[in-house]
Amino acid sequence: MKRLFVFILALAAFLSFLSLGTSASEAMPPDYDNFLGAIPEDVAEVLPDGFFSNEADKVTSAVGEAAGVDSLIDIVIKAFTGGMGSALSLFASLVVLLALCALVGASGDSLSGSLSDGASFISSLAVATTVVGLQYGRFEAVGAYFANLRTIMTSLVPVMSVLYLSGGNVSSAAITNTTFVLCLDLIGILVTGLLMPAAIVCLALAMADSLQIGKAPSLSGVSDMIKKVITFVFGLASTLFAASMGIQNVLAASSDGVGARTVKYVAGNMIPVLGSTVADSLRTVAASTKLLRSTVGVAGIVIIAALVLPTLVSLWLTRLAFFASAAVGDMLGCSHEVKLLRQVASIYGYLMGAAAMTALLFVFALTVFALTSSAAGGI
Amino acid sequence: MxxxxxxxxxxxxxxxxxxxxxxxxxxxxxxxxxxxxxxxxxxxxxxxAGPIVKYAAELFGLSPIAGEAATIVLRAVGIAMLTRLGSDFCRDMGVPSVAAALETAGKIEMLLLSLPLLSTALDTISGLLSQSGL
Incomplete structure (x- = not known):
């Protein structure tokens, strides 16, 4: 809960900082429509109407409105009310099964050893089947979140390139394009090739672990190792990309700034009479491009927030339902089932971490994009 | 009553x-x-046990997924108890070999009862794996 709260606060701080002082009256870049088309319907529903306009001033005010803390809180409340029902139903189902397992355990004394083992195996299997059966929809939702995130960021890359180029940031445009495409590809590979399969393998190991009767070795060490590897790989990839994007952008912005100053100097001194007007015009163009860039950058962050917050809240509620059921199981003395429930809850923790890490990486990239100065105007 | x-x-x-x-x-x-x-x-x-089973059925009705699994668990408990009763009776009559055979039959019946649950769980895991592209 604490981590989720800190994440929401950080996102709100980013958005309030970026949404300051934006107003314009021109058309949005041509590829902006593709970006709007990539927004999933459930996310589009929570956005103000002006978000889908083609006029920059309407979009800017809508983005400012959507980036407010109250809209973010609205999204979180909607996610809570939407996810609470399914989490409570999961909790109720698990508690019913745990009560039954406790009944089987209690009647074990009146059965002979092998018959009691058989009955407790079936009760553990019942809990495991229910837990595993409920993961279909939830894992599918996590996969859909990553797919949506990739689609949105892919549709945003051309818009970012155009806006970088129109502000005179040629090197930044090239770097953003290359780094972003690479980053999106890598995240795609990590999610489909590592995160989701590892989560399923951990689920299968947890199930096998809970079905062991007697003194068989525990499999929890293997799933712990898998989870540590996932966290390490995601953390490493995010840090590398964030660092590389930040450093490359700073260098590219400086190099673009030097180039633009040379152009302005040449225009101001070599073109008689009109030279200073050209330099002034460049500054005006740069200012409006910077404004558009802030608008698009913040719009991207708002979409990411609207996408990640419901996913995180839903995952957190599911995790809480598993932890609460495990606590009930502890009270009822169902040790095998409690082990399974705790391991499944920890899988959800890792999925939450991966979702938040990817979202923050893109928020960082969009912040860099929105705050990079326009080379043409030195703004 | x-x-x-x-x-x-x-x-x-x-x-x-x-x-x-x-x-x-x-x-x-x-x-x-x-x-x-x-x-x-x-x-x-x-x-x-009638009222208890009735109450349990009401509870399981609230959650269809848990209800299906819970029905199997209740049947397994029933099989285990009946088998125990039968085998005790056989031992009292001085035929422990029949008692052991009855317990084996009970265990096999429980195993058969658990097969649909096991296959559902394995199907779900293989479905999840194929959904993730593996």
Whole structure:
């Protein structure tokens, strides 16, 4: 809960900082429509109407409105009310099964050893089947979140390139394009090739672990190792990309700034009479491009927030339902089932971490994009 | 239906005492008396468990997924208890080999009962793996 709260606060701080002082009256870049088309319907529903306009001033005010803390809180409340029902139903189902397992355990004394083992195996299997059966929809939702995130960021890359180029940031445009495409590809590979399969393998190991009767070795060490590897790989990839994007952008912005100053100097001194007007015009163009860039950058962050917050809240509620059921199981003395429930809850923790890490990486990239100065105007 | 523990204890003690007396007087009547007492007590158990099963069914009705699994668990408990009862009876009659065979049959029946659950769980995991592209 604490981590989720800190994440929401950080996102709100980013958005309030970026949404300051934006107003314009021109058309949005041509590829902006593709970006709007990539927004999933459930996310589009929570956005103000002006978000889908083609006029920059309407979009800017809508983005400012959507980036407010109250809209973010609205999204979180909607996610809570939407996810609470399914989490409570999961909790109720698990508690019913745990009560039954406790009944089987209690009647074990009146059965002979092998018959009691058989009955407790079936009760553990019942809990495991229910837990595993409920993961279909939830894992599918996590996969859909990553797919949506990739689609949105892919549709945003051309818009970012155009806006970088129109502000005179040629090197930044090239770097953003290359780094972003690479980053999106890598995240795609990590999610489909590592995160989701590892989560399923951990689920299968947890199930096998809970079905062991007697003194068989525990499999929890293997799933712990898998989870540590996932966290390490995601953390490493995010840090590398964030660092590389930040450093490359700073260098590219400086190099673009030097180039633009040379152009302005040449225009101001070599073109008689009109030279200073050209330099002034460049500054005006740069200012409006910077404004558009802030608008698009913040719009991207708002979409990411609207996408990640419901996913995180839903995952957190599911995790809480598993932890609460495990606590009930502890009270009822169902040790095998409690082990399974705790391991499944920890899988959800890792999925939450991966979702938040990817979202923050893109928020960082969009912040860099929105705050990079326009080379043409030195703004 | 109101049955109290005192009546149950009385019935059990009378049944046991009757069987013990008949063992000394008319040995051939001992077994039918023991059988009658056991079946009588078992019938009372089933009648007493009725409201519990009804309540459990209401609870399982709230969650269809858990309900399906819970029904199997209840059946497994029933099989285990009946098998235990039958095998104890066989041991009392001095035929432990039949008791052991009955317990084996009970275990196999429980295993058969768990097969649909096991195959559902494995199908779900393989479905999840194929969904993730593996």
């Amino acid at each position: 109101e049955i109290n523990t005192l009546k149950l204890c009385g019935f059990a003690i009378v049944g046991a005492a009757g069987a013990m007396l008949l063992r000394e007087v008319r040995r051939e009547f001992e077994l039918p008396v023991r059988l009658t007492a056991t079946v009588g007590l078992l019938t009372v158990c089933v009648l007493m």
